[in-house]
Amino acid sequence: MSATIIDGKLIAAGLRESLKNDVEAMAKARNMRPGLAVILVGDDPASHVYVRNKIRACEEVGLQSFEVKLPAKAQQAEVEAEIQAFNDNHNIHGILLQLPVPEHLNSDALIQMIDPAKDVDGLTYINIGKLVAGDESGLVPCTPQGSLALIKSVREDLSGLHAVVIGRSLLFGKPMAQLLLAENCTVTMAHSRTKNLEEICKSADILVAAVGRPKMVKGDWIKDGAIVIDVGINRQDDGKLCGDVDYDETAKTASAITPVPGGVGPMTIACLLANTVKAAK
Secondary structure: OOOEEOOHHHHHHHHHHHHHHHHHHHHHHHOOOOEEEEEEEOOOHHHHHHHHHHHHHHHHHOOEEEEEEEOOOOOHHHHHHHHHHHHHOOOOOEEEEOOOOOOOOOHHHHHHHOOHHHEOOOOOHHHHHHHHHOOOOOOOOHHHHHHHHHHHHHOOOOOOOEEEEEOOOOOOHHHHHHHHHHOOOEEEEEOOOOOOHHHHHHOOOEEEEOOOOOOOEOHHHOOOOOEEEEOOOEEOOOOOEEOOEOHHHHOOOOOEEOOOOOOHHHHHHHHHHHHHHHHHO
């Protein structure tokens, strides 16, 4: 069999169009537009590209965007002051601290400074707690939220399915597991040190890989008909991008699979915009 390609670009475009309508309705009814503020510290090239893409996406759906760029040598107090200013600004509904920040900064402390009602990355302890508790008023991390939308574009009812999440980060793996639990999946969390990882993956109806190792998940790790979501993005020696899954081999067995690029990435940005609109509402 040959897997259906889950087109993240197409699904994200549909979400952005829906958000654009929401924003226009909000502008007419309340004479306001949701505002997203991004804080970028340092000179990391990938971060600059990500921020540019986020600002462009804001413009596309009619959001206001605010950007602060700080030098790599910026001190903790300087970044804290920018976060506090955005917390206090009623025109800003979402605040994003672009990660990673330079090593001398305490990123955890900076994230926890963000007003949870404006925490569009969903990383404050209050939003994490709401996710675990099943409180839908919280803001959910964007990449897991987007990954779930991609899974549900293939199959709406996930009840009883076995989902395996490879990766245990607070940014992705842990919230992804919580979202799948809320969909009544039986969830196994695995990681790079899991024993018998291949055997665990072979039992998955849904396999989500976010481990940061190029093509680690092989084609013979996949159960016939599984849905495969590849969150990894790695640059190979030839300069081409690849995921954590061996796409060519896996696509022979899976029922549906996300490509890299063009799968999860576009959904992450679309869900960031969705969180900003939700925060404004």
